[in-house]
Amino acid sequence: MALSQTQLAPLPAILIEPLVRAALLEDLGRAGDITTDSIVPSDQRATTVLAARQTGTIAGLDLAALAFRLIDPAIEFHREKRDGDPVAPGDVVARISGPARGILTGERVALNFLSRLSGIASATSALAEAIRHERATIVCTRKTTPGLRAVEKYAVRAGGGGNHRFGLDDAVLIKDNHIAMAGGVAIAIERAKAGVGHLVKIEVEVDTLEQLAEALPLGVDAVLLDNMSLDQLREAVAMVGGRALTEASGRVTPASAPAIAATGVDLISVGWLTHSAPILDIGLDFAD
Structure with a gap:
């Protein structure tokens, strides 16, 4: 039987932050995002969405949000879904707005965690169903x-x-x-x-x-x-x-x-x- 939203307690920030920091440091390397920094003006802003391409179950939104926040605290992350929610192709999972450089720099780490954990949640959901x-x-x-x-x-x-x-x-x-x-x-x-x-x-x-x-x-x-x-x-x-x-x-x-x-x-x-x-x-x- 699936957990209700009230039963699915979020992981403590102190537990997930080292994982997200390590992933960002791995991606940023020795010089940061040289592609984005050379192409996108520092004052440019953007509004984006995280959207599902497949049917499944969401997990990992806290890690995705933290990836953007650690890159730039000015980035706003608004959830449209919660962990444990089902999604269909085209569903908006979250809306992200703020400095464009930070959004593009944090994108891959955020998606790596979100896609990986949502894949596990989706496979589990299929078995549970x-x-x-x-x-x-x-x-x-x-x-x-x-x-x-x-x-x-x-x-x-x-x-x-x-x-x-x-x-x-x-x-x-x-x-x-x-x-x-x-x-x-x-x-x-x-x-x-x-x-x-x-x-x-x-x-x-x-x-x-x-x-x-x-x-x-x-x-x-x-x-x-x-x-x-x-x-x-x-x-x-x-x-x-x-x-x-x-x-x-x-x-x-x-x-x-x-x-x-x-x-x-x-x-x-x-x-x-x-x-x-x-x-x-x-x-x-x-x-x-």
Whole structure:
């Protein structure tokens, strides 16, 4: 189920500003925007719009606005849409007016963030819509662009999904390699329970129903049912019987998601949402 606008809390400015500053510094290089500065008079003003070229869901407006503001505080950024809003081709997302040099200099960084995050939100929204009649929630993973995890996971929330772990320190996820190195499911779980605090949740990844049967009596909080068939997922959900959250992963697409959700799992995790979702095409146009 998609988040309402009141539930989608904006990211703190102190979190996003270093990302936008770094992107601007990368673009400005050692001499600034030599193209714009040599062509556009310093006193010229412009009125422009950010317009959608595709159907999708918007995310990243705070980063886009900040890109322009850091270049020139005199630039005015007026939103016509909010993060989480759907858009169709031609829809105006925001109106930008002010010094023309600053608008052109900040354009690419603003669009890079806005298009990237809106692409993630759009892909998430498509999956969430595909399973809207089921109880399951689409969640992302740690397969994120280095340095951009917080904003990419925010974009998933804007698209109506939820977040898995943000890092290695906020929950235990016992995966196949942990199990292999520990020597089995049970010993891995027992070591994890002995090694972390009582407030830390523990999830274990299982590939087979036999592994699931071994894990359940040990009181884990969630089980990740990795690359199981639909029949296996249904049986796994019945075995769990509400004693832990059930999470399905592997080969999830808008076409396959409804059948996966119909097995009764609580969560469907999708790595490609943040590592390879296509951008949403958004452009900056001069207003008529």
